[in-house]
Structure formats: C-alpha cells, structure tokens
Amino acid sequence: MENKTIQTQHSSIDWEDLHPTNRYAAEIVLGIRTSCEMERLACQRHLDDLQRQATPEFPYVFDESRADRVFEWFERCCRHVRGVYSGQPIKLLPFQKFDMGVVYGWVHMDTGQRRFRKAFHLRARGNVKSTEMSGLALYGMCGDCIYPPGQPDLRRYEHSPEVDCAAVDKGQAKRVWGDAREMGINSPEISKRLRIRRGYIEHATRGGLLKPLSKDTKNKDSGAPCLVVIDEYHAHPTSEILDVSYSGFGKRLQSLMQIISTAGKDAENSPCKKEYDYLCKMMRGEVPMQETYCVIIRELDQGDDPHDPDNWVKPNPVLQEDNEYAQELRRQIQTEHDEAFGSGDPQKIREWLTKRVNQWQKDSENKYLSSNHMKKWKSLAMPRADFFELVKGYEAWAGLDLSKTTDLTAVGYVFKLPEGRYAVTAHGFMPSERAQQHEHSDRVPYKQWAEDRWCTLTPGEVVDYNFIRSYMIKTEAEQQWVVKEVCYDAYNATHFTKQLEEEEGYERVEIPQTMKILSEPTKFFRELVIQGRIVHDGSPLLTWCLSNAVELIDSNGNIKLSKKHKDDSQRIDLIAAVINALVRAMSGDDGMDLNAHIMDEDFSF
Structure with missing residues (x-):
C-alpha cells in the first residue's frame, strides 16, 4: 500500500x-x-x-x-x-x-x-x-x-x-x-x-x-x-x-x-x-x-x-x-x-x-395490524368532541374486558353508522396505587392519560368495579346512548354484569372467548380499518392496546387476539372490550348467532 x-x-x-x-x-x-x-x-x-x-x-x-x-x-x-x-x-x-x-x-x-x-x-x-x-x-x-x-x-x-x-x-x-x-x-x-x-x-x-x-x-x-x-x-x-x-x-x-x-x-x-x-x-x-x-x-x-x-x-x-x-x-x-x-x-x-442483512422489522409475524394498517387507524381518528357529537343518541353495544383487578380493565362501545360505517370508543380503569408500578413495567403514561380522561385511576390497589358502572351510566346518559347489550368475557365479569342487569336494567350477553366466536368480528374489525369504514376518538390508550395485539391462528384460519406472551406488559384490554361488543353489533339487529357457533364448537373434531 x-x-x-x-x-x-x-x-x-x-x-x-x-x-x-x-x-x-x-x-x-x-x-x-x-x-x-x-x-x-x-x-x-x-x-x-x-x-x-x-x-x-x-x-x-x-x-x-x-x-x-x-x-x-x-x-x-x-x-x-x-x-x-x-x-x-x-x-x-x-x-x-x-x-x-x-x-x-x-x-x-x-x-x-x-x-x-x-x-x-x-x-x-x-x-x-x-x-x-x-x-x-x-x-x-x-x-x-x-x-x-x-x-x-x-x-x-x-x-x-x-x-x-x-x-x-x-x-x-x-x-x-x-x-x-x-x-x-x-x-x-x-x-x-x-x-x-x-x-x-x-x-x-x-x-x-x-x-x-x-x-x-x-x-x-x-x-x-x-x-x-x-x-x-x-x-x-x-x-x-x-x-x-x-x-x-x-x-x-x-x-x-x-x-x-x-x-x-x-x-x-x-x-x-x-x-x-x-x-x-x-x-x-x-x-x-x-x-x-x-x-x-x-x-x-x-x-x-x-x-x-x-x-x-x-x-x-x-x-x-x-x-x-x-x-x-x-x-x-x-x-x-x-x-x-x-x-x-x-x-x-x-x-x-x-x-x-440485519434489517430490523417493525412488525412481528403475527401482529394483528401491520405498521401500515396502524397508520391507517390513526388517520381515522377525529377530535373527541366531534366524535361524541357524531354518535350522540345512537344505539350502542357495550363490551367489557375485566382482567385481574390489579391490572388494566376496560369498557368499549361500538356504534353502527349509516352507509356501513362503524364508530368505536373505549375507556380504561386501573388502581391508582398500582399506576406508578405499571408505568414502569408498561412504559406508558397512565397518570397523564388519566388527566386527559382516557382512563380512570380508581382508589386503592384493586380496580373498584363501581367506578366502571358509574362511568357507563354517566357517559351513556350524557351522550344519550341506547345500549342494546352489554357483551362480556365471563372471566371476572359474571357477578358484575349480573348486578348491571338486576340493578340497572342492562341486557347482558356472554361472549365465549373461542376462536370460532371471535374470529369473524376480529377479521371484520381489521377490514373496517383497511377500508376506512371506522372512526374513533383518537384514544392513545386504545391505539396502544391495538398496536400490542397479536393474532393466534388455528388450523382452519380462525383468529383471535392475544398478547405476545401471557405475562407481557403490552396490554390489549381496550381492543378486547371493543371486539366483544363487535361480536353482537356486526351482523343484523340481533348480532351474531352465538348459539349456533357454540353448538358447532361443542361437536366439532
């Protein structure tokens, strides 16, 4: 040289x-x-x-x-x-x-x-x-x-x-x-x-x-x-x-x-x-x-x-x-x-x-929504005040996802709009004494989101379900929503929804958390996003949950949402609540025929 x-x-x-x-x-x-x-x-x-x-x-x-x-x-x-x-x-x-x-x-x-x-x-x-x-x-x-x-x-x-x-x-x-x-x-x-x-x-x-x-x-x-x-x-x-x-x-x-x-x-x-x-x-x-x-x-x-x-x-x-x-x-x-x-x-x-060639990929293989789909989702947001004005007086299906009482839990709402469009919103709940711990583990600002009214921090170390009931009653009354059904995952929710039915007059529907029940609405939600036929209020908490969701797929191509790992801190509770509501909202006035799907599941091999 x-x-x-x-x-x-x-x-x-x-x-x-x-x-x-x-x-x-x-x-x-x-x-x-x-x-x-x-x-x-x-x-x-x-x-x-x-x-x-x-x-x-x-x-x-x-x-x-x-x-x-x-x-x-x-x-x-x-x-x-x-x-x-x-x-x-x-x-x-x-x-x-x-x-x-x-x-x-x-x-x-x-x-x-x-x-x-x-x-x-x-x-x-x-x-x-x-x-x-x-x-x-x-x-x-x-x-x-x-x-x-x-x-x-x-x-x-x-x-x-x-x-x-x-x-x-x-x-x-x-x-x-x-x-x-x-x-x-x-x-x-x-x-x-x-x-x-x-x-x-x-x-x-x-x-x-x-x-x-x-x-x-x-x-x-x-x-x-x-x-x-x-x-x-x-x-x-x-x-x-x-x-x-x-x-x-x-x-x-x-x-x-x-x-x-x-x-x-x-x-x-x-x-x-x-x-x-x-x-x-x-x-x-x-x-x-x-x-x-x-x-x-x-x-x-x-x-x-x-x-x-x-x-x-x-x-x-x-x-x-x-x-x-x-x-x-x-x-x-x-x-x-x-x-x-x-x-x-x-x-x-x-x-x-x-x-x-050592190129990082932004999505894991089984991400529910790709990065491009997430960009589309974000583009479909509208100001919160405009969203509530849009759905004021509408019929709604409420969905509940009541996880461990020390973690994030959620209520979501789905509305049918004219011309085949849908609107969704969701709200989270977390015990206030666990918020700092979860901010460290989840790396998201729960306290700031609570100040911005995207979630509620309930007193103590466990979620007080009475705050969920109060939120539902107050919000539905203010927005003049007519809730047709409360759609719930039976895990941790049976007693609470029974109280809602007996004391508040809600009609409740259990949503079995099986592939055959959840696959169609889960795929439908993604289609709504891709086609631009859904609007939401821009909740950063709902968007975060949606970005965390991965899909489980069975041999027949059925899917359901999941966290990446069962102990993962990347939570999906708000989108899970929305999907529960969508099960009943998506098809006809009476929603999906759950009995047919349950019988089919019980006797399939």
Whole structure:
C-alpha cells in the first residue's frame, strides 16, 4: 500500500507495522474495506482514542499485549466445532482481531483493568458469533487476567472465575455453552486446565464455573460473573437477564458483558432494538458517549438495496475474505434470498432481511395490524368532541374486558353508522396505587392519560368495579346512548354484569372467548380499518392496546387476539372490550348467532 499515514480526526498515525486492530480500523476508515456507517464510526472512535490515550480526560491506553494475548489464545488453543473447518485450529479473520482487540486491548493506564464493561455486537447470521463467544467464554475461565500496561509478568488471574452463557431459554443458552464444552474437549491446551463434565465446566485449580443461564435458571442474581455472554438478545422479550447479570458486576474488578445478536422482527417492543437505537445515537454523537461501552454494529445502511450482493458484505464481515467458508456463506445468502423473494412469502422475506442483512422489522409475524394498517387507524381518528357529537343518541353495544383487578380493565362501545360505517370508543380503569408500578413495567403514561380522561385511576390497589358502572351510566346518559347489550368475557365479569342487569336494567350477553366466536368480528374489525369504514376518538390508550395485539391462528384460519406472551406488559384490554361488543353489533339487529357457533364448537373434531 502506498499510503504511509492514515488521517484521523485529530492528526495522523504511521501506517507501517500497525497492530492488526489498528490496521483494520484504518482500512475501514479509508474505505479500503466496504463497511456500513456504524462500523466506520466504531473504527473512527478507536483511531481517535489512540490519539488521546493516557491523558487526564481519557485515562486509558491501548495495550497491544492484552489484545495479542486473546489472539494467541484462539489460534493456539481453540478449534472450530461447526461448519467446513470443524476440528481445525481457528485462524482469526481481520474483523475478529479488530473486535477482540478493541474490547480486550483497551485498559486503564494505571490499574490495567479493562476499559470496556459492555460490548454490543450486531452482525448477520453465519458470521461465527457463537464460535467466537465460545472461545471467549473459555478464555474467561482460563486466560483472562489483569496486569499493568505492557507488564505481562505482573499478571493476576481471577480466583474462582465465573462465566455465564445467557440466553432467552435453556436451549439457546446451552448453544454457546455446548460449543464451548466441545471446543474445550477437543483442545489439549484447554482440557488440561478445565474439568469438563456433561453438566458443568470448572477450572481445575482455581475453581469457578462456566454455566448456561436463562430465565428459567434459579438464583440468577446470586453470582459474581467475570464474563457474561448474552446470546441473540433480539429474542429476549425483556431485559431481565441483562439487568440481573449486570447487577453483579460490582463484585469483580473488570467484569465484561458481551451482547451478541442479529436484528429482530419486533422492533416496536424489543429491548434489543431499544438498546440498538440508543447506541446508534451514541455513536453518532447525539447523546453522550459512554467510554466503557464498546459498540460494533454491522448492517445495511439506510437506502441500501438488499438485493445487491455487493452490499451483503456490510452485515456479513466474513464476506470480506476470499476463502472456502466465505464462498459457501455467500452461496447460502444468495439461495435463501432467491427462495424468500421468489416465494413472495412475507414471513420468509422478513426472516431473510433480519438474519442475513440485519434489517430490523417493525412488525412481528403475527401482529394483528401491520405498521401500515396502524397508520391507517390513526388517520381515522377525529377530535373527541366531534366524535361524541357524531354518535350522540345512537344505539350502542357495550363490551367489557375485566382482567385481574390489579391490572388494566376496560369498557368499549361500538356504534353502527349509516352507509356501513362503524364508530368505536373505549375507556380504561386501573388502581391508582398500582399506576406508578405499571408505568414502569408498561412504559406508558397512565397518570397523564388519566388527566386527559382516557382512563380512570380508581382508589386503592384493586380496580373498584363501581367506578366502571358509574362511568357507563354517566357517559351513556350524557351522550344519550341506547345500549342494546352489554357483551362480556365471563372471566371476572359474571357477578358484575349480573348486578348491571338486576340493578340497572342492562341486557347482558356472554361472549365465549373461542376462536370460532371471535374470529369473524376480529377479521371484520381489521377490514373496517383497511377500508376506512371506522372512526374513533383518537384514544392513545386504545391505539396502544391495538398496536400490542397479536393474532393466534388455528388450523382452519380462525383468529383471535392475544398478547405476545401471557405475562407481557403490552396490554390489549381496550381492543378486547371493543371486539366483544363487535361480536353482537356486526351482523343484523340481533348480532351474531352465538348459539349456533357454540353448538358447532361443542361437536366439532
């Protein structure tokens, strides 16, 4: 190469005899290697940090010996356990030497403790994430240490090292752990240092444990890990495992969390996507830089054509090389691309986009309303005063969804308008003493919504159903609504609706929560949105519930709404109440013939 110096933001550095970590960063910044914006920012950050190291405002140095120590570990001790190179010694690729060199090479200038406490790695499937993390897990058990910069003779190892391979479930957690176990068994250098058994891995002389960790693991918060690998973070419904693991870091001098993932298909609710969004802002300088957080994201840039094979190298750094594995990976990506887009199957296309080119998808596969449909729903809102004027004096069907008395519960109303149009509104209820807790868990402003009259906070720790009755009676009287029926889910509602019938004169109809009863109105509601034949009052609480709803589908194509997970805090109560009312409102003056559907369900096989 003709270039003798490499320009950084501050000055220049010599090209000759560059450390592999620095060389890779320079090649990316100079455009010698194809990269995305986020990878360029990571490399520029490293080069800039080299220029300001060992200063009062930046008390870290890049210790090449610490980076080289990890490289030597892999290439001398570790062997591949998967793919075309299975059983062969690992030869690190340039991008891996950058990633590992940055994470392990930066240390405090005085103590020698590692600079980075967290590292976030996002790259596509097939780019040796699991193999890399398995080797690092074994390094955490055998070789990780602290020593003053440039003085390896003074190195000090962790006593009783603890390494956790964490994932969303047991099977995924054992993936990295199992690869580490296989790698250890096949390496004489590693197996002599560790006791490797079927169910555990421990250091032969210093104790400690390398173990899988998931949400099902007992005593998750009792450890003192020196390394935690969070695998496929995009699949985690909450940040629980990450938070619990990180809370134990104060017990070690240089604990490290390695977060690895591809993009995911639930961009609206994923804790991984929230982390990703924040870290992109950090790398762009839109929020303050966390000096102890390493971020290396490889993805397509906005506007890149995902069908162009020349762009695939950005989320797939393995494709930078010309070797047998890179050639096979490119063939796999091409084959899966052709199959996905040739089939026209949205699920296959979404799978390819997330796993092969790291593009986040905003909707999960079974979202009830897509992002475009949600935009349509929002466009059908009208000012609340205008809405109530529109439906004043109309007949209405009321729907109830009375969940746990400590959670959100709801009443909804459906109105038939002329020319086949419908109007809907809904109101929520929550115990006031639980509102702050639910604001934290649900991440929505219940108190503000209560001030804006989209929901009611009832006194105490449980919902007082008398407030629901009072709201119904007052609102219906003020708006002169004629409520034909109260349509209810029997769960928690039988006694309450019986009181409404006996004391207030309401006619009540139980709505069985079965696929065959709920499928037709659930599909009909979506059609109304798509066709623009529905109006609503713009309730942000109802809109939030609707955005959370996913659909369950049986073998006959029947659907019903559900939360994503039974314990999920992304609630759907208000739209569930509306659907209950729509069961009876949608067809004829007498609504759906429930008896026919119930009999059909009872005797179907």
